[in-house]
Amino acid sequence: MAQTVxxxxxxxxxxxxxxPVVHALKADGRFRVVTCVSAQHRGMLDQVLAIAGIVxxxxxxxxxxxxxxxxxxxxxxxxxxxxxxxxxxxxxxVQGDTATAMAGALAAYYRKIRVAHxxxxxxxxxxxxxxPEEVNRKIIGTIAALHFAPTETSAxxxxxxxxxxxxxxxxxxxxxxxxxxxxxxxxxxxxLASGLAEIERRFAGKxxxxxxxxxxxxxxxxxxxxxxxxxxxxxxxxxVALVFPVHPNPNVHAVMDEALAGLANVALIEPxxxxxxxxxxxxxxIMLTDSGGxxxxxxxxGKPVLVMRETTERPEGVEAGTARLVGTDKxxxxxxxxxxxxxxxxxxxxxxxxxPFGDGHAAARITxxxxxxx
Ligand code: UD1
Ligand code: UDP
Numbered sequence: 151m152a153q154t155v156x157x158x159x160x161x162x163x164x165x166x167x168x169x170p171v172v173h174a175l176k177a178d179g180r181f182r183v184v185t186c187v188s189a190q191h192r193g194m195l196d197q198v199l200a201i202a203g204i205v206x207x208x209x210x211x212x213x214x215x216x217x218x219x220x221x222x223x224x225x226x227x228x229x230x231x232x233x234x235x236x237x238x239x240x241x242x243x244v245q246g247d248t249a250t251a252m253a254g255a256l257a258a259y260y261r262k263i264r265v266a267h268x269x270x271x272x273x274x275x276x277x278x279x280x281x282p283e284e285v286n287r288k289i290i291g292t293i294a295a296l297h298f299a300p301t302e303t304s305a306x307x308x309x310x311x312x313x314x315x316x317x318x319x320x321x322x323x324x325x326x327x328x329x330x331x332x333x334x335x336x337x338x339x340x341x342l343a344s345g346l347a348e349i350e351r352r353f354a355g356k357x358x359x360x361x362x363x364x365x366x367x368x369x370x371x372x373x374x375x376x377x378x379x380x381x382x383x384x385x386x387x388x389x390v391a392l393v394f395p396v397h398p399n400p401n402v403h404a405v406m407d408e409a410l411a412g413l414a415n416v417a418l419i420e421p422x423x424x425x426x427x428x429x430x431x432x433x434x435x436i437m438l439t440d441s442g443g444x445x446x447x448x449x450x451x452g453k454p455v456l457v458m459r460e461t462t463e464r465p466e467g468v469e470a471g472t473a474r475l476v477g478t479d480k481x482x483x484x485x486x487x488x489x490x491x492x493x494x495x496x497x498x499x500x501x502x503x504x505x506p507f508g509d510g511h512a513a514a515r516i517t518x519x520x521x522x523x524x
Pocket of ligand 2: 162163166362364395420421422423424427428440441442443444447
Protein backbone atom coordinates (compact mmCIF):
# COMPACT_ATOMS: atom_id res chain seq x y z
CA MET A 151 0.00 0.00 0.00
CA ALA A 152 1.26 3.50 -0.84
CA GLN A 153 2.71 5.40 2.09
CA THR A 154 0.91 8.61 2.95
CA VAL A 155 3.32 11.52 3.21
CA UNK A 156 2.03 14.80 4.61
CA UNK A 157 4.23 17.67 3.45
CA UNK A 158 3.84 20.74 5.67
CA UNK A 159 5.13 24.24 4.96
CA UNK A 160 4.06 27.82 5.44
CA UNK A 161 6.57 30.52 4.52
CA UNK A 162 8.28 31.66 1.32
CA UNK A 163 11.64 30.00 1.97
CA UNK A 164 10.05 26.71 3.01
CA UNK A 165 7.89 26.72 -0.12
CA UNK A 166 10.93 27.34 -2.33
CA UNK A 167 12.92 24.56 -0.68
CA UNK A 168 9.97 22.17 -0.46
CA UNK A 169 8.50 22.42 -3.97
CA PRO A 170 11.20 20.18 -5.48
CA VAL A 171 10.34 17.57 -2.81
CA VAL A 172 6.61 17.85 -3.56
CA HIS A 173 7.30 17.52 -7.30
CA ALA A 174 9.53 14.47 -6.77
CA LEU A 175 7.15 12.71 -4.37
CA LYS A 176 4.15 13.35 -6.62
CA ALA A 177 5.99 11.99 -9.65
CA ASP A 178 6.63 8.76 -7.74
CA GLY A 179 3.65 6.39 -7.66
CA ARG A 180 4.83 4.80 -4.41
CA PHE A 181 3.43 7.65 -2.29
CA ARG A 182 0.11 9.25 -1.51
CA VAL A 183 1.19 12.86 -1.17
CA VAL A 184 -0.87 15.33 0.85
CA THR A 185 0.23 18.96 1.02
CA CYS A 186 -0.71 21.27 3.87
CA VAL A 187 0.23 24.93 3.97
CA SER A 188 -0.13 26.81 7.22
CA ALA A 189 0.01 30.07 5.24
CA GLN A 190 2.16 31.54 8.00
CA HIS A 191 2.99 33.76 5.03
CA ARG A 192 0.24 34.62 2.57
CA GLY A 193 1.30 36.72 -0.43
CA MET A 194 4.90 35.50 -0.43
CA LEU A 195 3.80 31.87 -0.10
CA ASP A 196 1.23 32.19 -2.87
CA GLN A 197 3.89 33.58 -5.22
CA VAL A 198 5.83 30.32 -4.85
CA LEU A 199 2.77 28.04 -5.06
CA ALA A 200 1.84 29.74 -8.34
CA ILE A 201 5.20 29.29 -10.05
CA ALA A 202 5.63 25.74 -8.73
CA GLY A 203 2.10 24.76 -9.77
CA ILE A 204 1.12 23.45 -6.34
CA VAL A 205 -2.50 23.61 -5.15
CA UNK A 206 -2.39 22.63 -1.48
CA UNK A 207 -4.77 19.98 -0.20
CA UNK A 208 -5.10 21.89 3.08
CA UNK A 209 -4.66 25.62 3.58
CA UNK A 210 -4.88 26.82 7.19
CA UNK A 211 -4.67 30.50 6.18
CA UNK A 212 -3.09 31.43 9.51
CA UNK A 213 -1.19 34.64 8.73
CA UNK A 214 -2.20 37.65 10.81
CA UNK A 215 -0.68 41.13 10.52
CA UNK A 216 2.42 41.49 12.73
CA UNK A 217 1.78 38.09 14.29
CA UNK A 218 3.43 37.08 17.56
CA UNK A 219 5.47 33.92 17.87
CA UNK A 220 3.28 32.46 20.63
CA UNK A 221 -0.05 33.27 18.97
CA UNK A 222 1.20 31.84 15.68
CA UNK A 223 2.63 28.71 17.30
CA UNK A 224 -0.59 27.99 19.21
CA UNK A 225 -2.68 28.28 16.04
CA UNK A 226 -0.21 26.13 14.12
CA UNK A 227 -0.25 23.32 16.66
CA UNK A 228 -4.03 22.98 16.73
CA UNK A 229 -4.48 23.57 12.98
CA UNK A 230 -1.78 21.14 11.88
CA UNK A 231 -2.88 18.59 14.49
CA UNK A 232 -6.39 18.56 13.00
CA UNK A 233 -5.02 17.89 9.52
CA UNK A 234 -2.88 15.03 10.85
CA UNK A 235 -5.90 13.50 12.60
CA UNK A 236 -7.86 13.64 9.35
CA UNK A 237 -5.12 12.38 7.02
CA UNK A 238 -3.37 9.87 9.33
CA UNK A 239 -0.04 10.11 7.48
CA UNK A 240 2.83 7.61 7.78
CA UNK A 241 5.28 10.51 7.54
CA UNK A 242 5.18 14.24 8.17
CA UNK A 243 7.83 16.10 6.18
CA VAL A 244 8.95 19.53 7.42
CA GLN A 245 11.66 21.86 6.15
CA GLY A 246 14.10 24.16 7.88
CA ASP A 247 13.46 26.14 11.01
CA THR A 248 10.27 28.18 10.90
CA ALA A 249 7.41 28.18 13.39
CA THR A 250 5.43 26.06 10.91
CA ALA A 251 8.19 23.46 10.69
CA MET A 252 8.66 23.31 14.47
CA ALA A 253 4.91 23.08 15.21
CA GLY A 254 4.46 20.52 12.42
CA ALA A 255 7.11 18.30 14.00
CA LEU A 256 5.66 18.74 17.48
CA ALA A 257 2.06 18.02 16.41
CA ALA A 258 3.30 14.88 14.63
CA TYR A 259 5.23 13.80 17.73
CA TYR A 260 2.11 14.21 19.87
CA ARG A 261 0.49 11.65 17.56
CA LYS A 262 3.59 9.41 17.31
CA ILE A 263 3.80 10.04 13.56
CA ARG A 264 7.31 9.85 12.11
CA VAL A 265 8.89 13.14 11.08
CA ALA A 266 11.38 13.63 8.24
CA HIS A 267 13.37 16.86 8.41
CA UNK A 268 14.58 18.52 5.21
CA UNK A 269 17.58 20.82 5.78
CA UNK A 270 18.54 19.22 9.08
CA UNK A 271 21.56 19.94 11.24
CA UNK A 272 22.14 23.65 10.62
CA UNK A 273 23.53 25.15 13.80
CA UNK A 274 24.91 28.58 14.73
CA UNK A 275 25.33 27.47 18.38
CA UNK A 276 23.73 30.73 19.49
CA UNK A 277 20.05 30.49 20.44
CA UNK A 278 19.48 34.21 19.81
CA UNK A 279 21.13 34.32 16.34
CA UNK A 280 19.10 33.39 14.38
CA UNK A 281 16.14 33.82 16.72
CA PRO A 282 13.98 31.78 17.15
CA GLU A 283 15.20 29.51 14.37
CA GLU A 284 18.16 27.94 16.17
CA VAL A 285 15.86 26.51 18.84
CA ASN A 286 13.23 25.51 16.28
CA ARG A 287 15.86 23.42 14.50
CA LYS A 288 16.96 21.77 17.69
CA ILE A 289 13.39 20.85 18.61
CA ILE A 290 12.82 19.32 15.18
CA GLY A 291 16.17 17.53 15.40
CA THR A 292 15.11 15.93 18.69
CA ILE A 293 11.87 14.64 17.19
CA ALA A 294 12.80 13.62 13.63
CA ALA A 295 13.23 9.98 12.61
CA LEU A 296 14.98 10.95 9.36
CA HIS A 297 17.39 13.88 9.07
CA PHE A 298 18.19 15.14 5.56
CA ALA A 299 21.36 17.13 6.12
CA PRO A 300 22.35 19.39 3.24
CA THR A 301 26.09 19.03 3.81
CA GLU A 302 28.65 16.96 5.68
CA THR A 303 29.03 19.90 8.12
CA SER A 304 25.35 19.74 9.08
CA ALA A 305 25.48 15.94 9.35
CA UNK A 306 28.46 16.25 11.72
CA UNK A 307 26.52 18.76 13.86
CA UNK A 308 23.75 16.21 14.31
CA UNK A 309 26.18 13.42 15.17
CA UNK A 310 27.74 15.72 17.77
CA UNK A 311 24.28 15.95 19.38
CA UNK A 312 24.12 12.14 19.53
CA UNK A 313 21.53 11.78 16.80
CA UNK A 314 21.67 8.14 15.62
CA UNK A 315 24.06 8.15 12.64
CA UNK A 316 21.90 5.71 10.65
CA UNK A 317 19.07 8.29 10.58
CA UNK A 318 21.26 11.07 9.12
CA UNK A 319 21.65 11.35 5.34
CA UNK A 320 23.59 13.98 3.39
CA UNK A 321 21.30 14.89 0.49
CA UNK A 322 22.38 18.39 -0.55
CA UNK A 323 20.07 21.36 -0.06
CA UNK A 324 16.86 21.35 -2.09
CA UNK A 325 17.34 25.09 -2.69
CA UNK A 326 19.81 24.16 -5.43
CA UNK A 327 17.17 21.89 -7.01
CA UNK A 328 14.75 24.85 -6.85
CA UNK A 329 17.24 27.30 -8.34
CA UNK A 330 18.11 24.96 -11.21
CA UNK A 331 14.42 24.31 -11.86
CA UNK A 332 13.52 27.99 -11.98
CA UNK A 333 16.57 28.81 -14.12
CA UNK A 334 15.47 26.20 -16.66
CA UNK A 335 11.90 27.55 -16.57
CA UNK A 336 13.16 31.08 -17.27
CA UNK A 337 15.36 29.84 -20.12
CA UNK A 338 12.32 28.18 -21.70
CA UNK A 339 9.99 31.10 -21.01
CA UNK A 340 11.91 34.40 -20.55
CA UNK A 341 8.67 36.33 -19.93
CA LEU A 342 8.54 34.66 -16.49
CA ALA A 343 11.35 36.98 -15.36
CA SER A 344 10.91 39.99 -17.64
CA GLY A 345 9.19 42.20 -15.07
CA LEU A 346 12.38 43.94 -13.98
CA ALA A 347 12.73 45.72 -17.34
CA GLU A 348 11.74 49.09 -15.88
CA ILE A 349 14.33 48.81 -13.09
CA GLU A 350 16.92 47.72 -15.65
CA ARG A 351 16.16 50.80 -17.79
CA ARG A 352 16.12 53.14 -14.82
CA PHE A 353 19.50 51.91 -13.58
CA ALA A 354 21.17 51.27 -16.95
CA GLY A 355 24.95 51.67 -16.61
CA LYS A 356 24.88 51.45 -12.81
CA UNK A 357 26.38 48.65 -10.78
CA UNK A 358 23.52 46.86 -9.04
CA UNK A 359 23.54 45.64 -5.45
CA UNK A 360 20.64 43.35 -4.53
CA UNK A 361 19.46 43.72 -0.94
CA UNK A 362 17.16 41.75 1.36
CA UNK A 363 16.65 42.05 5.10
CA UNK A 364 14.03 40.71 7.46
CA UNK A 365 15.51 38.92 10.47
CA UNK A 366 13.60 39.19 13.74
CA UNK A 367 16.79 39.47 15.78
CA UNK A 368 17.67 42.58 13.74
CA UNK A 369 14.39 44.39 14.54
CA UNK A 370 15.13 47.71 16.20
CA UNK A 371 18.78 48.77 16.12
CA UNK A 372 20.02 46.23 13.57
CA UNK A 373 17.51 47.13 10.86
CA UNK A 374 18.05 50.84 11.48
CA UNK A 375 21.82 50.40 11.05
CA UNK A 376 21.27 48.40 7.87
CA UNK A 377 19.03 51.18 6.51
CA UNK A 378 21.61 53.83 7.34
CA UNK A 379 24.35 51.79 5.66
CA UNK A 380 22.24 51.58 2.49
CA UNK A 381 21.63 55.34 2.61
CA UNK A 382 25.35 56.06 3.00
CA UNK A 383 26.29 53.76 0.12
CA UNK A 384 23.61 55.28 -2.13
CA UNK A 385 24.65 58.86 -1.35
CA UNK A 386 28.38 58.21 -1.75
CA UNK A 387 28.13 56.16 -4.94
CA UNK A 388 26.02 57.50 -7.82
CA UNK A 389 27.56 54.73 -9.95
CA VAL A 390 25.69 52.17 -7.83
CA ALA A 391 22.00 51.28 -7.57
CA LEU A 392 20.52 49.29 -4.71
CA VAL A 393 17.46 47.16 -5.49
CA PHE A 394 15.65 46.05 -2.36
CA PRO A 395 12.51 43.91 -2.46
CA VAL A 396 11.18 44.75 0.99
CA HIS A 397 9.78 42.01 3.24
CA PRO A 398 6.11 42.81 4.02
CA ASN A 399 6.62 42.49 7.77
CA PRO A 400 5.53 45.94 9.04
CA ASN A 401 8.57 46.06 11.35
CA VAL A 402 10.79 45.93 8.28
CA HIS A 403 8.73 48.10 5.97
CA ALA A 404 8.33 50.99 8.37
CA VAL A 405 12.08 51.33 9.00
CA MET A 406 13.10 51.04 5.36
CA ASP A 407 10.39 53.36 4.00
CA GLU A 408 11.28 56.02 6.53
CA ALA A 409 15.07 55.83 6.15
CA LEU A 410 15.36 55.30 2.40
CA ALA A 411 12.63 57.40 0.82
CA GLY A 412 13.66 59.85 -1.89
CA LEU A 413 17.00 58.32 -2.90
CA ALA A 414 17.31 58.27 -6.69
CA ASN A 415 19.49 55.17 -6.77
CA VAL A 416 17.55 53.04 -4.27
CA ALA A 417 14.52 51.06 -5.45
CA LEU A 418 12.34 49.77 -2.63
CA ILE A 419 10.08 47.29 -4.37
CA GLU A 420 7.49 44.64 -3.48
CA PRO A 421 8.70 41.09 -2.82
CA UNK A 422 9.64 39.49 -6.13
CA UNK A 423 8.39 36.10 -7.17
CA UNK A 424 11.09 33.46 -7.43
CA UNK A 425 11.91 33.82 -11.16
CA UNK A 426 12.28 37.59 -10.77
CA UNK A 427 14.41 37.23 -7.67
CA UNK A 428 16.68 34.80 -9.52
CA UNK A 429 16.90 37.48 -12.25
CA UNK A 430 17.77 40.13 -9.64
CA UNK A 431 20.65 37.98 -8.35
CA UNK A 432 21.86 37.55 -11.93
CA UNK A 433 21.74 41.34 -12.51
CA UNK A 434 23.52 42.13 -9.24
CA UNK A 435 27.22 42.56 -8.78
CA ILE A 436 26.91 41.94 -5.04
CA MET A 437 24.15 40.57 -2.78
CA LEU A 438 23.75 42.21 0.63
CA THR A 439 21.42 40.16 2.82
CA ASP A 440 20.51 38.67 6.18
CA SER A 441 18.55 35.86 4.51
CA GLY A 442 19.37 32.20 4.89
CA GLY A 443 18.36 31.10 1.41
CA UNK A 444 20.10 33.95 -0.39
CA UNK A 445 23.37 32.91 1.30
CA UNK A 446 22.99 29.59 -0.50
CA UNK A 447 21.78 30.87 -3.87
CA UNK A 448 24.24 33.71 -4.46
CA UNK A 449 27.36 31.48 -4.30
CA UNK A 450 25.67 29.03 -6.66
CA UNK A 451 25.32 31.90 -9.16
CA GLY A 452 28.86 33.17 -8.60
CA LYS A 453 27.82 36.35 -6.78
CA PRO A 454 29.66 37.58 -3.69
CA VAL A 455 27.31 37.74 -0.74
CA LEU A 456 27.77 39.95 2.31
CA VAL A 457 25.77 38.51 5.19
CA MET A 458 24.38 41.02 7.68
CA ARG A 459 24.52 38.66 10.65
CA GLU A 460 26.89 38.09 13.55
CA THR A 461 26.91 34.31 13.12
CA THR A 462 25.76 31.91 10.46
CA GLU A 463 24.46 28.39 10.56
CA ARG A 464 25.61 28.13 6.95
CA PRO A 465 29.41 28.37 7.28
CA GLU A 466 30.01 26.56 3.99
CA GLY A 467 29.77 29.74 1.88
CA VAL A 468 32.11 31.62 4.21
CA GLU A 469 34.59 28.72 4.19
CA ALA A 470 34.46 28.62 0.40
CA GLY A 471 35.23 32.36 0.29
CA THR A 472 32.04 33.35 -1.55
CA ALA A 473 30.22 34.73 1.52
CA ARG A 474 31.41 37.07 4.26
CA LEU A 475 29.80 37.86 7.61
CA VAL A 476 29.59 41.62 8.05
CA GLY A 477 27.19 41.89 11.01
CA THR A 478 24.85 44.85 11.37
CA ASP A 479 27.37 47.57 12.11
CA LYS A 480 26.80 50.43 9.68
CA UNK A 481 30.49 51.32 9.14
CA UNK A 482 31.46 47.71 8.59
CA UNK A 483 28.75 47.15 5.98
CA UNK A 484 29.73 50.32 4.11
CA UNK A 485 33.46 49.50 4.20
CA UNK A 486 32.95 45.94 2.98
CA UNK A 487 30.73 47.11 0.11
CA UNK A 488 33.26 49.78 -0.94
CA UNK A 489 36.05 47.18 -0.87
CA UNK A 490 34.12 44.87 -3.16
CA UNK A 491 33.23 47.75 -5.48
CA UNK A 492 36.76 49.13 -5.75
CA UNK A 493 39.17 46.25 -5.20
CA UNK A 494 39.05 44.00 -8.27
CA UNK A 495 41.16 41.30 -6.63
CA UNK A 496 38.93 41.19 -3.55
CA UNK A 497 35.89 40.98 -5.82
CA UNK A 498 37.17 38.21 -8.05
CA UNK A 499 38.32 36.20 -5.04
CA UNK A 500 34.66 36.06 -3.94
CA UNK A 501 32.93 35.93 -7.32
CA UNK A 502 33.43 32.28 -8.08
CA UNK A 503 30.50 30.04 -8.84
CA UNK A 504 30.75 27.57 -6.07
CA UNK A 505 28.24 25.12 -4.78
CA PRO A 506 28.94 23.76 -1.35
CA PHE A 507 25.20 23.41 -0.67
CA GLY A 508 24.10 20.82 -3.20
CA ASP A 509 24.07 19.43 -6.72
CA GLY A 510 20.40 19.77 -7.65
CA HIS A 511 19.48 16.15 -6.87
CA ALA A 512 18.51 16.50 -3.22
CA ALA A 513 14.77 15.90 -3.76
CA ALA A 514 15.40 12.66 -5.65
CA ARG A 515 17.59 11.40 -2.79
CA ILE A 516 15.00 12.40 -0.20
CA THR A 517 12.25 10.55 -2.09
CA UNK A 518 14.31 7.38 -2.27
CA UNK A 519 15.30 7.57 1.40
CA UNK A 520 11.67 8.04 2.45
CA UNK A 521 10.67 5.01 0.42
CA UNK A 522 13.47 2.88 1.84
CA UNK A 523 12.51 3.84 5.38
CA UNK A 524 9.07 2.27 4.71
C1 UD1 B 1 9.47 33.83 9.04
C2 UD1 B 1 10.35 32.78 9.75
C3 UD1 B 1 11.82 33.01 9.41
C4 UD1 B 1 12.02 33.10 7.90
C5 UD1 B 1 11.10 34.16 7.32
C6 UD1 B 1 11.25 34.19 5.84
C7 UD1 B 1 9.55 32.04 11.94
C8 UD1 B 1 9.63 32.19 13.40
N1 UD1 B 1 10.25 32.90 11.19
O1 UD1 B 1 9.78 35.08 9.60
O2 UD1 B 1 12.57 31.91 9.90
O3 UD1 B 1 13.36 33.46 7.65
O4 UD1 B 1 9.74 33.81 7.66
O5 UD1 B 1 10.70 35.31 5.28
O6 UD1 B 1 8.87 31.15 11.48
N2 UD1 B 1 3.80 39.19 6.13
C9 UD1 B 1 2.94 39.63 5.14
N3 UD1 B 1 2.85 38.88 4.00
C10 UD1 B 1 3.55 37.75 3.78
C11 UD1 B 1 4.44 37.35 4.80
C12 UD1 B 1 4.55 38.06 5.97
O7 UD1 B 1 2.29 40.64 5.28
O8 UD1 B 1 3.42 37.13 2.74
C13 UD1 B 1 3.92 39.99 7.39
C14 UD1 B 1 2.72 39.78 8.32
O9 UD1 B 1 2.43 40.98 8.97
C15 UD1 B 1 3.28 38.77 9.34
C16 UD1 B 1 4.72 39.24 9.44
O10 UD1 B 1 5.08 39.59 8.11
O11 UD1 B 1 2.60 38.80 10.58
C17 UD1 B 1 5.68 38.28 10.05
O12 UD1 B 1 5.60 37.00 9.44
P1 UD1 B 1 6.22 35.72 10.23
O13 UD1 B 1 6.08 34.53 9.35
O14 UD1 B 1 5.65 35.62 11.60
O15 UD1 B 1 7.72 36.10 10.42
P2 UD1 B 1 8.89 36.37 9.41
O16 UD1 B 1 9.68 37.47 10.00
O17 UD1 B 1 8.38 36.46 8.02
N1 UDP C 1 13.22 35.52 -2.44
C1 UDP C 1 12.24 35.77 -3.40
N2 UDP C 1 11.82 37.05 -3.58
C2 UDP C 1 12.30 38.10 -2.89
C3 UDP C 1 13.30 37.84 -1.90
C4 UDP C 1 13.72 36.53 -1.71
O1 UDP C 1 11.78 34.84 -4.07
O2 UDP C 1 11.88 39.24 -3.12
C5 UDP C 1 13.65 34.14 -2.22
C6 UDP C 1 15.13 33.88 -2.26
O3 UDP C 1 15.53 33.53 -3.54
C7 UDP C 1 15.29 32.73 -1.27
C8 UDP C 1 14.16 32.91 -0.30
O4 UDP C 1 13.24 33.81 -0.91
O5 UDP C 1 15.12 31.47 -1.89
C9 UDP C 1 14.65 33.46 0.99
O6 UDP C 1 13.56 33.82 1.77
P1 UDP C 1 13.70 34.76 3.03
O7 UDP C 1 14.88 35.66 2.88
O8 UDP C 1 12.36 35.37 3.24
O9 UDP C 1 13.91 33.72 4.21
P2 UDP C 1 15.21 32.98 4.81
O10 UDP C 1 15.91 32.29 3.68
O11 UDP C 1 16.03 34.02 5.47
O12 UDP C 1 14.62 32.03 5.79
